[in-house]
Amino acid sequence: MNKSETLFQEAVTVMPGGVNSPVRAFGSVGTTPRFIKSAKGAYLYDEDGSRYIDYVGSWGPMILGHAKEAVIDSVVDACKRGLSFGAATAIEVEMARLVCELIPSIEMVRMVNSGTEAVMSAIRLARGYTGRNKIIKFTGCYHGHSDGLLVKAGSGVMTAGVPDSLGVPAGCTKDTLSAEYNNLNTVTEHFQRCGEEIAAVIVEPVAANMGVVAPKPGFLKGLRSICEEYGALLIFDEVITGFRLGIDGAQGYYGVKPDLTTFGKIIGGGMPVGAYGGRREIMELVSPVGGVYQAGTLSGNPVAMAAGVTQLTILKEHPEYYTELNEKADKFYCNMQEILKKSGYSWQVNHVGSLGCLYFTETEVTDYESAKTSDTEAFAAYCKHMMAHGVYLAPSQFEAMFLSLAHTEEILNETLKIMEQYFLAGCR
Numbered sequence: 001m002n003k004s005e006t007l008f009q010e011a012v013t014v015m016p017g018g019v020n021s022p023v024r025a026f027g028s029v030g031t032t033p034r035f036i037k038s039a040k041g042a043y044l045y046d047e048d049g050s051r052y053i054d055y056v057g058s059w060g061p062m063i064l065g066h067a068k069e070a071v072i073d074s075v076v077d078a079c080k081r082g083l084s085f086g087a088a089t090a091i092e093v094e095m096a097r098l099v100c101e102l103i104p105s106i107e108m109v110r111m112v113n114s115g116t117e118a119v120m121s122a123i124r125l126a127r128g129y130t131g132r133n134k135i136i137k138f139t140g141c142y143h144g145h146s147d148g149l150l151v152k153a154g155s156g157v158m159t160a161g162v163p164d165s166l167g168v169p170a171g172c173t174k175d176t177l178s179a180e181y182n183n184l185n186t187v188t189e190h191f192q193r194c195g196e197e198i199a200a201v202i203v204e205p206v207a208a209n210m211g212v213v214a215p216k217p218g219f220l221k222g223l224r225s226i227c228e229e230y231g232a233l234l235i236f237d238e239v240i241t242g243f244r245l246g247i248d249g250a251q252g253y254y255g256v257k258p259d260l261t262t263f264g265k266i267i268g269g270g271m272p273v274g275a276y277g278g279r280r281e282i283m284e285l286v287s288p289v290g291g292v293y294q295a296g297t298l299s300g301n302p303v304a305m306a307a308g309v310t311q312l313t314i315l316k317e318h319p320e321y322y323t324e325l326n327e328k329a330d331k332f333y334c335n336m337q338e339i340l341k342k343s344g345y346s347w348q349v350n351h352v353g354s355l356g357c358l359y360f361t362e363t364e365v366t367d368y369e370s371a372k373t374s375d376t377e378a379f380a381a382y383c384k385h386m387m388a389h390g391v392y393l394a395p396s397q398f399e400a401m402f403l404s405l406a407h408t409e410e411i412l413n414e415t416l417k418i419m420e421q422y423f424l425a426g427c428r
């Protein structure tokens, strides 16, 4: 038994499923997790000394590659000055300035500790601002694990929410309405039925939690105008897309301005960070200025802010990084599609910039229903094969691949070669 397996055996006795977040478990692809010891650039190294080309990138934040020197240095520096003060710091102002400067729809921002917290708080704020209770989310979009957002994906399009987890009282999800991604009619129908009760529509501008599904032309703009017509707020959950598709996120990429935006991961450069922000008149409702209570002992933590400010500053100073990353990614995903074609498979490769996904289905994937047509057993076999050949993928069909600036053409081509061998051999 190798070290990862031994650690996993021990882990399951003291941690549920042996992990601190279910997406790390690898059970769904029939294997056990690699225990990671260190990471550098595009590579992960496990406890057994095996090296993997990493396409998870800590689920997004590692856009510059792992252990980027400047980010690490700023963290070490900050640590020496103290880990947490629970008091106002200059670096929080710097972070807020940066976010407000880089994202035109944001005039004020509040830092929190995770994407879940960011979304939960943004929804409370939207409800406080509009004085309404209902929200619309899209089937297949994930917005963290707060009660009101754990609504069963795949439940009836027009039905009110039912909890997707034990321990969530039905009362917590009764105001969560589900609509179909890329289908404006399902949104309009809710508004026609109870528009004066809907506080907000929350959407992943590129859906990256059912694989990767791009918004159809007009979808995001359509949401913008429906929200305006009914006086509801539009919330973009940019926990995945923020500072990834471009410096101004998906909202810049698609030219649609939300009222509120949520961020996570990437703005912390790998430290536990989230944020929500938007127009001043809305944000001024947040405590202590306004009546929407939201707080956090470690929010704006100086070590996390140091990592985030350094990462965002590097990205801001190098707009060419996004061109480089997106061009590299276009080529990579197109080559993937070519390999599949050459191997006789008409499976789908979806991608937007550096976010991508291979679905084992011949059906075009544009929403949750079509994503679910993917053969998850075929995905599991593929994932296992890639892992065995040194390519670390998220162990689920319904997650994205994350490319980083550290993924050189050589590394990407090496990955494609491993894929090609597998597919040309008839997935063996």
Ligand code: PMP
Residues within 6 Å of the ligand: 059, 114, 115, 116, 117, 119, 142, 143, 144, 145, 204, 208, 209, 237, 238, 239, 240, 264, 265, 274
């Ligand atoms: N929103 C989106 C779009 C996400 O992808 C995630 C997590 N992957 C979250 C919110 C929750 O973020 P966290 O895991 O940091 O709580």
